[in-house]
Amino acid sequence: MAAALVGGAFLSATIQTIAEKLTSSEFRGFIKNTKFNYSQLAELKTTLFALQAVLVDAEQKQFNDLPVKQWLDDLKDAIFDSEDLLDLISYHVLRSTVEKTPVDQLQKLPSIIKINSKMEKMCKRLQTFVQQKDTLGLQRTVSGGVSSRTLSSSVLNESDVVGRNDDKDRLINMLVSDVGTSRNNNLGVAAIVGMGGVGKTTLAQFVYNDAKVEQHFDFKAWVCVSEDFDVIRATKSILESIVRNTTSAGSKVWESDNLDILRVELKKNSREKRFLFVLDDLWNDDYNDWLELVSPLNDGKPGSSVIITTRQQKVAEVAHTFPIQELEPLSHEDCWSLLSKHAFGSKDSDHSKYPNLEEIGRKIAKKCGGLPIAAKTLGGLMRSKVVEKEWSSILNSNIWNLRNDKILPALHLSYQYLPSHLKRCFAYCSIFPKDYPLERKKLVLLWMAEGFLDYSQDENAMEEIGDDCFAELLSRSLIQQLSNDAHEKKCVMHDLVHDLATFVSGKSCCRLECGDIPEKNRHNKWMKISSLDEMKKKVKQDFEFMIPLVSLF
Structure with missing residues (x-):
């Protein structure tokens, strides 16, 4: 793949920030008036630029080359330490400016000698990475100028799907008709089974929001269960969704950790009503846990139903009363249809205007393996590149040969083409648990606090x-x-996208739910807990403390 077409490397934005600090007039003036070793700062800048030249190649190779992955993780830690050291110097710059410290006093600062020593060690440390890059066979590349501006949000329409009409109609007919079904008491359970990224959640959303379904049920509730299944937490989530989606105000009884109280309240709220619950992303295949979860729902009106989505056949076999609905990957034609809608930005776009692009695009669609999440993310990437050369580079990328059970090549390609500052913002999202609802304003403020955005701008511009x-x-x-x-x-992030964010963030991001802070950690989601029950309660809060960790000097 032509390197000039790839987005900036993850660390490029940090290196650029360091370079801007080193060349700023305030910084240079302060260095001149103190006993800082300026030659070491110049050496640091030269070394960082030498490393920056091979970052794109390293990012491409890290998925298939473990030594390169380790080199990149270690380099990331060293560069962040360099940034911390310059932040410390910047602190002295700001302090001396505010306090109008005389030059003769600046030269007597005891911290200057200590910082000089750290700078010398830092330069030597980074030089070892320069030497190792040749041993690893990393090549000099130039990243392309990928736009950092918004492309378009019109493509983000979850109802814009293809190839699922038959699945949708079959599922709706099961839910609104009792004919030919086998129900446990009054409760029917429909299970959607399929591999990750195949569109289980999207299908459930279509059914959930269908007008016929809306009319058939007295109320509906949606609960994301996810991997860490717990009967108390799942029951609380269902109960909370019921209360929030009906007129029954009451006290926030779902905040209780008493399972009996929760089950009684759930039974009371669902009695003599025809309801539809969606339990999205269910992993637990323990039959007793399932009975504990749904037994309070058996007094609902006939026709009450539950939809579960799961990757595991065993989970569906434990729960279902309706025939299990196995969701197959999209056909190549449907995959191209979905990809092209995102790539060209409109359902009615005239693909005949781009005959060469369509031929290439159809070949790319085949490589998506019938997974909607792959087609959508690649379509979003290709939307900014309506050029034959760039589409060909995507088609011929060696990333398609990636061997990683958790990371889809199509998702990796979408990450690879991000500008460097966006890669940092994306990787940072791995500090949140899977299925965590991301709030735009809070996330932007966190990015600002971490310095991921252009802090030469004023706050509003940032x-x-x-x-x-x-x-x-x-x-x-x-x-x-x-x-x-x-x-x-x-x-929210799709599970497979979250896996990608976790992989590329390496050890620099973590969620500190228990245990010690991992070595090399930089960004951390911390929950102050004294017990497991308190931890579970904290998970329900909108916003936990976010602690950026920096090196202490």
Whole structure:
């Protein structure tokens, strides 16, 4: 793949920030008036630029080359330490400016000698990476100028899907008709089974929001269960969704950790009503846990139903009363249809205007393996590149040969083409748990606090830049709108996209739920807990403490 067509490397934005600090007039003036070793600062800048030249190649190779991955992780830590050291110097610059410290006093600062020593060690440390890059066979490349502006959010329409009409009609007919079904008491359970990224959640959303379904049920509720299944937490989530979606106000009984109280309240709220619950992303295949979860729902009106989505056949076999609905990958034609809608930005776009692009695009669609998440993210990437040369580079990328059970090549390609500052923003999202609702404003403020945005701008301009970053991740389907939570305009990462963010962030991001802080950690989601029950309660809060960790000097 032509390197000039690839987005900036993850660390490029940090290196650029360091370079700007080193060349700023305030910084240079302070260095001149103190006993800082300026030659070492110049050496640092030269070394960083030498490393920057091979970063794109390293990012491409890290998925298939473990030594390169380790080199890149270690380099990331060293560069962040360099940034911390310059931040410390910048602190002295600012302090001396505010306090108008005389030059003779500046030269007597005891911290200067210590910082000089750290700078010398830092330069030597980074030089070892320069030497190792040749041993690893890393090549000099130039990253392309990928736009950092918002592409378009019109493509982000969750109802814009293809190839699922038959699945949707079959599922709706099961839910609104009792004919030919086998029900456990009054409760029917429909299970959607399929591999990750095949569109299980999207199909459930279509059914959930269908007009016929809306008319058939007295009320509906959507609950994301996810991997860490717990009967108490799942029951609380269902109960909370019921109360929030009906007129029954009452006290916030779902905040209780007493399972008996929760089950009694759930039974009371669902009795003599025809309801539809969606339990999205269910992993637990323990039959007793399932009975505990649904037994309070058996007094609902006949026709009450539950839809579960799961990757595991065993889970569906435990829960279903309706025939299990196995969701197959999209056909090549449907995959191209979905990809082209995102790539060209309109359902009615005239593909005949781009005959060469269509031929290439259809070949790319085949490589998506019938997975909608792959087609959507690649379509979002290709939307900014309506040029034959660039589409060909995507088609012929060696990333398609990636061997990683958790990371789809199509998703990796979408990440690879991000500008460097967007890569940092994207990777940072891995500090949130899977299925965590991302709120635009809070996330932008966190990016600002971490210095991921252009802090040469004023605060309002930075927020606008942050909004652009969020919107572009949205337009590339790396973040998706929660259709069942549209009023609050929250978004979420698909599980497979979250796996990608976790991989590329390496050890620099973590969620500190228990245990020690990992070595090399930089960004951390911390929950102050004294017990497991308290931890579970904290998970329900909108916003936990976010702690950027920096090196202490």
